[in-house]
Amino acid sequence: MLPIDPSDVDAADIGEKRATLHMDHADAVEHVREVFTDAGFGVPVEFSPSELLNEKVDADRDPYYVLGACNPKMADRALDMSMELGGLMPCNVVVWEEEPGVQQVYHLSIMRVGRLVGIAPDSEEWADLVSDTGAMVDEAFAGLDTA
Numbered sequence: 001m002l003p004i005d006p007s008d009v010d011a012a013d014i015g016e017k018r019a020t021l022h023m024d025h026a027d028a029v030e031h032v033r034e035v036f037t038d039a040g041f042g043v044p045v046e047f048s049p050s051e052l053l054n055e056k057v058d059a060d061r062d063p064y065y066v067l068g069a070c071n072p073k074m075a076d077r078a079l080d081m082s083m084e085l086g087g088l089m090p091c092n093v094v095v096w097e098e099e100p101g102v103q104q105v106y107h108l109s110i111m112r113v114g115r116l117v118g119i120a121p122d123s124e125e126w127a128d129l130v131s132d133t134g135a136m137v138d139e140a141f142a143g144l145d146t147a
Contacts, residue, residue: 004116009116013112013116014108014109014112014113014116015107015108015109015111015112015113015130015134015137016106016107016108016109017105017106017107017108017137017138017141018104018105018106019104019105019141019144020098020102020103020104020105021095021102021103021104021105021144021145022101022102022103023101023103023145024100024101024103025063025065025095025097025103028095028103028105029065029067029095031144031145032067032093032095032105032144033046033067035140035143035144036067036069036093036140038140038143039136039137039139039140039143040071040136040139041069041070041071041091041136041140042069042070042071042072043067043068043069043070044068044070044090045066045067045068045090046065046066046067046068047065047066048063048064048065048066049061049064049065049066050062050063050064050065050096062096062097063095063096063097064094064095064096064097065094065095065096066092066093066094066095067092067093067094067095068089068090068091068092069090069091069092069093070089070090070091071133071136074129074132074133074136075089075090077129078111078114078120078129081120081121081123081125081126081129082114082119082120082121082126084114084119084120085110085111085114085119085120087119088110088113088114088119089110091107091109091110091133091137092107093105093106093107094106094107105141105144107137107141109130109133109134109137111126111129111130111133111134112130115130
């Protein structure tokens with residue numbers, strides 16, 4: 001039994017963001033990387049689970065890519081308040097091919113999730129960090145070309 005009912009958690013509770021990009025998968029990954037970099041994130045980790053699974057277990061998965069985005073100042077602030085939050089780092093932005101030429105972009109706030117599951121403090125300082133990182137993600141998603 002889970003300690004919380006997942007159906008009681010809405011997108012705002014976890015800082016969930018979604019966007020649809022009308023472009024090829026490789027272009028979408030590059031576009032998301034550039035937009036998040038412009039919004040103040042670095043991308044120190046990235047990989048393609050679909051390529052790995054297709055190679056290792058012949059999964060026949062459509063393109064799926066994970067960009068591990070991080071802003072060092074925000075990460076440092078978070079770790080000052082919760083060493084456990086490192087278990088959720090980096091902040092992942094996922095790009096998957098819904099159909100050829102249509103890509104989905106997905107992100108959720110590790111800062112909000114960390115608080116929700118009790119590994120981050122319930123404090124004004126943490127709320128400020130959630131607000132600051134949320135503004136950066138909002139800027140990035142506003143910059144995604146969804147036309």
